[in-house]
Amino acid sequence: MNDTSKRPAWFLLTQHWLSLLGVALVATALISWLFVLPQQIRGHVDNPYVGIVVFLFIPAIFFTGLLLIPVGVHLSKRQIRGGLAEATFDRKSAVQRVAWFFGVTTLFNILIGTQVTYRAVEHMETPQFCGGTCHTMNPELAAYQNSPHSRVECVECHVAPGATGWITSKASGIRQLIETVFNTYPRPIPSALESNRLVPARETCENCHWPQQFGGVRLRVFSKYADDEANTRSETVLLMLVGGDRISGIHGAHFGPGVHIRFAAADAKRQTIPWVEYKNTDTGGVRTFVSPEAPPDSAKALSKFDMECVDCHNRPTHTFELPERALDKALALGQLPVTLPYVKKKGLELLKANYATSAEATANLPTGLVSFYQQNYPDLYANRSKDIHEAGRAVLAIYNRNVFPDLKVSWGTYPNNLGHMDFPGCFRCHDGSHTSSEGKTITQDCNTCHEPLAMDETSPEILKTLGIAERISKIQKQ
Ligand code: HEC
Ligand code: HEC
Ligand code: HEC
Ligand code: HEC
Numbered sequence: 043m044n045d046t047s048k049r050p051a052w053f054l055l056t057q058h059w060l061s062l063l064g065v066a067l068v069a070t071a072l073i074s075w076l077f078v079l080p081q082q083i084r085g086h087v088d089n090p091y092v093g094i095v096v097f098l099f100i101p102a103i104f105f106t107g108l109l110l111i112p113v114g115v116h117l118s119k120r121q122i123r124g125g126l127a128e129a130t131f132d133r134k135s136a137v138q139r140v141a142w143f144f145g146v147t148t149l150f151n152i153l154i155g156t157q158v159t160y161r162a163v164e165h166m167e168t169p170q171f172c173g174g175t176c177h178t179m180n181p182e183l184a185a186y187q188n189s190p191h192s193r194v195e196c197v198e199c200h201v202a203p204g205a206t207g208w209i210t211s212k213a214s215g216i217r218q219l220i221e222t223v224f225n226t227y228p229r230p231i232p233s234a235l236e237s238n239r240l241v242p243a244r245e246t247c248e249n250c251h252w253p254q255q256f257g258g259v260r261l262r263v264f265s266k267y268a269d270d271e272a273n274t275r276s277e278t279v280l281l282m283l284v285g286g287d288r289i290s291g292i293h294g295a296h297f298g299p300g301v302h303i304r305f306a307a308a309d310a311k312r313q314t315i316p317w318v319e320y321k322n323t324d325t326g327g328v329r330t331f332v333s334p335e336a337p338p339d340s341a342k343a344l345s346k347f348d349m350e351c352v353d354c355h356n357r358p359t360h361t362f363e364l365p366e367r368a369l370d371k372a373l374a375l376g377q378l379p380v381t382l383p384y385v386k387k388k389g390l391e392l393l394k395a396n397y398a399t400s401a402e403a404t405a406n407l408p409t410g411l412v413s414f415y416q417q418n419y420p421d422l423y424a425n426r427s428k429d430i431h432e433a434g435r436a437v438l439a440i441y442n443r444n445v446f447p448d449l450k451v452s453w454g455t456y457p458n459n460l461g462h463m464d465f466p467g468c469f470r471c472h473d474g475s476h477t478s479s480e481g482k483t484i485t486q487d488c489n490t491c492h493e494p495l496a497m498d499e500t501s502p503e504i505l506k507t508l509g510i511a512e513r514i515s516k517i518q519k520q
């Protein structure tokens with residue numbers, strides 16, 4: 043009978059294709075790790091989804107390989123015992139076979155390691171992967187691309203530096219993968235503040251924006267277009283008293299030296315704030331402001347938050363627009379010609395209409411605008427059909443970066459807390475009714491946060507004084 047014990051173990055390893063496959067898989071996993079791990083250990087932040095490759099796929103390959111080796115060895119022993127396989131140990135041909143095998147797999151592995159794994163990991167670091175591959179994040183990617191932070195990587199704001207941030211992000215990456223595979227993710231995706239998953243601003247925003255640094259004032263021009271035939275333009279000009287540090291103003295009031303503000307929210311989106319505490323460790327002052335609508339002591343049971351950048355700037359990059367404002371902006375930037383009669387009114391109507399899917403909007407929205415001019419302004423249409431078709435596409439682009447029917451994201455789904463015209467924002471606390479025991483209220487005075495230089499004027503004097511009225515009217519005449 044055949045005696046398998048005289049042959050070395052590696053010989054048995056080469057006798058069955060299953061154990062050979064096992065060795066190949068183990069080698070592939072090891073080489074892939076070799077390419078990915080150093081990068082993982084070095085980087086201070088990295089993409090949570092890379093964890094899926096490093097901690098799920100590669101180990102899966104590794105352990106499958108490990109499992110296949112003894113199975114193959116076992117099977118080859120059985121074949122030899124049964125006389126089905128080569129029984130005599132021919133060292134030369136066995137060594138040759140092993141050498142060939144290792145040569146080919148190593149070459150193959152280096153190809154995979156350098157070209158596939160490394161590239162895949164590199165790709166997973168990009169905003170296109172974060173926001174684009176996983177279709178659930180398309181709304182966030184679309185709004186991000188249209189924001190001041192469009193060159194800041196997702197991980198800069200969503201992954202805390204250091205080991206804890208690294209582990210937390212791996213865990214949520216894997217959770218999100220599972221939710222996506224089983225199609226159990228919530229629609230709309232809850233805002234990050236709402237689900238308490240946002241990394242503290244101290245560890246993200248403040249890496250780039252030094253909190254003591256801002257100062258001074260900022261001129262804001264809000265252009266609006268009426269819904270009349272001429273799309274009449276008017277301007278609101280505000281001097282925002284941003285301030286900061288010792289010069290007080292908006293920033294200084296909430297986190298100047300010694301200032302700590304805490305608040306309690308009655309809802310997860312933090313839109314109703316019945317209780318606010320102001321502490322100044324420099325002056326020793328403490329004031330607690332309570333909304334008269336809140337039942338006494340109700341705040342005790344609510345979760346408390348330290349006020350931070352994102353309580354005002356919650357949409358610094360996922361800045362979803364409202365339809366009126368988006369049209370005003372497109373008109374001001376000349377993306378929509380103001381010379382098309384009723385373009386604001388008609389555009390708004392088309393944006394606010396109900397479309398079951400994005401495809402339906404793509405099919406009906408631009409044609410809606412085109413047929414409006416064909417029917418009501420045939421002469422104009424004959425002369426300017428190119429402009430009109432372009433306008434239709436511009437209105438559709440506004441829709442596509444703000445409304446995602448399949449994810450239940452529509453106008454106003456995600457409130458913006460900076461301001462008070464569209465959402466409660468600053469007035470969640472500054473509504474003039476939050477009062478302290480000494481009778482002080484959190485101010486609603488119209489000149490505290492901004493100096494109004496013009497309110498809804500068609501041709502504000504201040505813009506002429508500043509010499510920018512000319513430039514604005516140039517766009518209007520295009
Ligand atoms: C400048 C910082 C910043 C960058 C860069 C950034 N985000 Fe966000 N993101 C935020 C903040 C702040 C919130 C929380 C908003 C809230 O809770 O109101 C958020 C929330 C989210 C949410 C939850 C849903 C929502 O809209 O609240 C998703 C999903 C998301 N971000 C994905 C991304 C993706 C994908 C990228 C890269 C394409 C990215 N983020 C880049 C700051 C950022
Ligand atoms: C990786 C660096 C980086 C991080 C992290 C970052 N920002 Fe910024 N932020 C920038 C840069 C750069 C600009 C200037 C963009 C420009 O001028 O177009 C900017 C601009 C801004 C502006 C001014 C926007 C405007 O209207 O002009 C605000 C507000 C802001 N960031 C808030 C935040 C908040 C809040 C966070 C955290 C959630 C944050 N940033 C995180 C780099 C960063
Ligand atoms: C109380 C609300 C509030 C808080 C908290 C807050 N900001 Fe602001 N911030 C504002 C307002 C309001 C403006 C002016 C916006 C405008 O121009 O319309 C502003 C302006 C800015 C600007 C643009 C400044 C300029 O002059 O161009 C940056 C950058 C900024 N904030 C970053 C931050 C960062 C970082 C934090 C956290 C350390 C923070 N803000 C906290 C309300 C706040
Ligand atoms: C969570 C509650 C809260 C929110 C939201 C909030 N503030 Fe405040 N704000 C306070 C408190 C508390 C004070 C200090 C009140 C006091 O003791 O005088 C304050 C003071 C101020 C002051 C100084 C007022 C003065 O009398 O000099 C300004 C300016 C200001 N806030 C601007 C803003 C702006 C702009 C926003 C929105 C972008 C905003 N705040 C949002 C709580 C809030």
Ligand code: HEC
Nearest residue numbers: 264278460461462463468472485486487488489490491492
């Ligand atoms: C607590 C601070 C604060 C107070 C008090 C306040 N505002 Fe504002 N207001 C803001 C901020 C911040 C914005 C800018 C939002 C932005 O950047 O888009 C704003 C924007 C505006 C705008 C711009 C309009 C637009 O088209 O968006 C108007 C008008 C305005 N405020 C009027 C008022 C009036 C009237 C009062 C008095 C009842 C008042 N504000 C009180 C903070 C305040």
